[in-house]
Amino acid sequence: MYDCCPHDLTELKSTEAFLRHIEDTRSLKNTAVQGVNLTDTDVEAALTSVSAEDACFLGCDLSEAAEQHIRKTGGTIFPGFVGVPFRPYRSSLYTPAELMAGYERGHPETRERTTDARIYRYFKGRKRDGRDAPVMDALAFRIHDHAIDNALRDLLSPEEGGERQVVGIMGGHQLERDAPLYRQVARLAWRLTRGGFFVATGGGPGAMEAANLGAALASCEYNAVDDAVDTLASAPHYEDAAYLDRAYDVRERHPGRAESLAVPTWFYGHEPSNLFSTHVAKYFANSIREDGLLAIATYGIVYAPGSAGTIQEVFMDAAQNHYETFGPASPMIFLDRTYCTKTKPVYPLVETLADGTPYEDRLTLTDDIDTVVSRIETYTPTRTA
Numbered sequence: 001m002y003d004c005c006p007h008d009l010t011e012l013k014s015t016e017a018f019l020r021h022i023e024d025t026r027s028l029k030n031t032a033v034q035g036v037n038l039t040d041t042d043v044e045a046a047l048t049s050v051s052a053e054d055a056c057f058l059g060c061d062l063s064e065a066a067e068q069h070i071r072k073t074g075g076t077i078f079p080g081f082v083g084v085p086f087r088p089y090r091s092s093l094y095t096p097a098e099l100m101a102g103y104e105r106g107h108p109e110t111r112e113r114t115t116d117a118r119i120y121r122y123f124k125g126r127k128r129d130g131r132d133a134p135v136m137d138a139l140a141f142r143i144h145d146h147a148i149d150n151a152l153r154d155l156l157s158p159e160e161g162g163e164r165q166v167v168g169i170m171g172g173h174q175l176e177r178d179a180p181l182y183r184q185v186a187r188l189a190w191r192l193t194r195g196g197f198f199v200a201t202g203g204g205p206g207a208m209e210a211a212n213l214g215a216a217l218a219s220c221e222y223n224a225v226d227d228a229v230d231t232l233a234s235a236p237h238y239e240d241a242a243y244l245d246r247a248y249d250v251r252e253r254h255p256g257r258a259e260s261l262a263v264p265t266w267f268y269g270h271e272p273s274n275l276f277s278t279h280v281a282k283y284f285a286n287s288i289r290e291d292g293l294l295a296i297a298t299y300g301i302v303y304a305p306g307s308a309g310t311i312q313e314v315f316m317d318a319a320q321n322h323y324e325t326f327g328p329a330s331p332m333i334f335l336d337r338t339y340c341t342k343t344k345p346v347y348p349l350v351e352t353l354a355d356g357t358p359y360e361d362r363l364t365l366t367d368d369i370d371t372v373v374s375r376i377e378t379y380t381p382t383r384t385a
Helices: 015-025 041-048 064-072 108-113 115-126 135-156 180-194 207-216 223-232 243-253 286-296 308-323 337-343 346-354 369-377
Strands: 010-012 031-034 055-058 076-078 166-170 198-201 301-303 332-335 363-366
Touching: 010 015, 015 041, 041 064, 064 076, 108 115, 108 243, 135 286, 166 180, 166 207, 166 286, 180 198, 180 207, 180 223, 180 332, 180 369, 198 207, 207 223, 223 243, 286 308, 301 308, 308 332, 308 346, 332 337, 332 346, 332 369, 337 346, 337 363, 346 363, 363 369
Parallel strands: 010 031, 031 055, 055 076, 166 198, 166 301, 301 332, 332 363
Antiparallel strands: none
């Protein structure tokens, strides 16, 4: 019987990896082949040359002969989904270009033609009036999000070039591009990325876009950040007709963008994913997305002003730090004293919660990005006994 969770499971996500694995091991035992086209003559010949016992094929393209061989020799096939506008069995994260396919510069109405918008309409239509999605759609959404989890794990894996020191920057989607705080967040992300940290955001507009923008320009001189913000400020809100065009202007001016991560969700699909990250882990399930984004930010999280969503993330992060769920308690840095103590007085409550816990010394309240950078640079991950 096929063991769906063997400890030594090997995941194969490309034809190259598939062929290399067969050549090296002459076996498919305890492998999961995900989203790979196996119809090429040479690939199919390699597949049918070995037993498929204890192998699992998820959403792969297979000929009838290959399917028969897999079933006959003890493999398991999970078929693809018909009619969904996304690939549930993805083997990689998204890119902004992939999500924005279909957009035409100068024609803001084409926002609705993008891959991103089509997936959002499908998702929203399947969950109309608060009802659960039909079972096959729900399964496709869950499988997709699991595939994104796997791809994100691959991105952050030490085997992929060393451990990334992930710093999250959270904040409100309504922050406009011409606001002083937008520029401040972009400058902060520029400095953190220049310092070797890997910036991760919620992937949307506002403070999230500012952070991915600053990170993207880390290989440029400091004044490039101000120049880019000045360009974007002529279309300050994500509902402005020229919002995406100004982002494309900046992208074209700076093609060699540094790496950063965006983790948005189709739960808030009416907000455009920003165009400045290099990797996009977009989820259907917002709860999985938020918990995961906070979990990977093992070198700390900076909270710019935001509303209910940002405040929810503050307390989710506090719980993770309190119980050291995903490793040692990491910095929680609140940017904008007045906002965090008077406008939305979240900081005093977090201070009270943190009293006597592993993260009571990890809290910082400041208006100064020098202080933010210093707190993150001097942080050493150590678990409380």
